[in-house]
Amino acid sequence: MKGFKDFVMQGNVIDLAVGVVIGSAFTALIGAFVANLIQPVVNVFGGTNVNGLSFKLIAANEATRVDIGAVLSAVIAFLITAAVVYFVFVLPISQARRLDRRRRGLPEQDESAVSEEIVLLTEIRDALAQRGGTMPSGDATPPRP
Structure with missing residues (x-):
């Protein structure tokens, strides 16, 4: 039981769990934000085209639609999610660990060492x-x- 407790309390396992939970939690929020706010702005660049920033490779075949707006929106959604996870979770946790190391009198971790x-x-x-x-x-x- 002690071995399992030590495994679970390792920083890597906790970091991974936080990443998975936060990534899942923000998926719906960021998806709605991008679909309802970002996608319409990206589609403006499609001009008067009803489909926004997309085109068909074969005019009569809907399966050949290339939707550049959707790809750009997905990239923006990823960047927003990554920024939120970093600034809300990763940065504060790493600062808290740094402060804890100072409080305990341990040397700072120097990656260039x-x-x-x-x-x-x-x-x-x-x-x-x-x-x-x-x-x-x-x-x-x-x-x-």
Whole structure:
């Protein structure tokens, strides 16, 4: 039971759950917003065409309709959803985590910092270069035998 609790309490699982729930919750809201406000504005660019910003590849075949307005509206809906999720959930959660790390006295996570593996590999490379004397410490390619 402890293992399951640890798994569920991991940040990645919680972040994923929040993303799924928020994405589902905003789908209807953003869909209505785009269909009723954005789509009519995009269709204005279709001029007096009754179908808005779309055209048929074959005039007599409705299945050949290319609806550029619908695609643009879907892109706008995605961007709105992504912005809302980021600014309402991701940004505040990451700031809260940063504040929590400061409060607990933990160092800030620096993404540009070199990982321990890279440091270790660099030390190994330098030691081998000193031992063999043929590879300078700045060269990342080992000498060929």
